[in-house]
Amino acid sequence: MRKFKFYATSLLILSILFIGFSSCKKVCKIEADDVDSGLIVESVAIYPLHGYITQEMSDEYHVHDASSIAHKFKMSTDNGFTQSPFNYGEYSILAYPMTLNCSFSIVRDVRVNDANMTATYTITVTQCKNPECSEQRYIENFIAVPAIPESYTILHDISIVEQ
Structure with missing residues (x-):
């Protein structure tokens, strides 16, 4: 009877430990x-002007003064306290829509090559x-970004790293 209690107690403890360790999932959080x-x-x-506006852009993710949707953007230089029409004389807008998992971080970079008339928007x-x-x-x-002429080709260098 004593051995039975020992084995039963040991089995119970091992079962609790097994369930405890196997049910824990490692939570992924990108810091x-x-x-x-x-x-x-x-x-x-x-x-x-509204969300999902890139769906109106037909893969042309360079917004400049001659863009058909240029009027649909405002800008702010004071964290949104005041908004004004976007200044395409000084800036251009680049975009690249993506669907991502909940936890992520983004590194974005833009380089212009005037000799080749290209701008590369890199997203990692x-x-x-x-x-x-x-x-x-x-x-x-x-x-x-500083105004990029509409004649420039916008290149996208996109990479996704999964952990």
């Missing part, structure tokens, strides 16, 4: 800060491999 570099003007906040996303949420997030990646 890195977002970084903007290169020609990105961080002091300009962009306010589109670090995100959790398995989403810990029920819905993913759609982001449009709007950034302001």
Whole structure:
């Protein structure tokens, strides 16, 4: 009877430990800060007229004064306290829509090559491999850069790193 109690107690303890350790999932949380570099003007906040506006852009993610949707953006240089029409004489808007998992960080960079008449918008996303949420997030990646002529080709260098 004593051996039975010992085995039963041991089995119970092992079962509790097994269930406890096997039911714990490692929660993925990306702690890195977002970084903007290169020609990105961080002091300009962009306010589109409505969400999902990149769906109206037909893969042309360079908004300049001659763009058909140019009038759909406002800007602010004081964290949104005042908004004014976007100043396309001084800035251009670049975008690149993405659907990402809940926890992510983004590193964005823009470089212009005047000799080749190109601008490269580089985006590196670090995100959790398995989403810990029920819905993913759609982001449009709007950034302001010094005015880029409409004749320039915008190149996108996109990479996604999963942890």
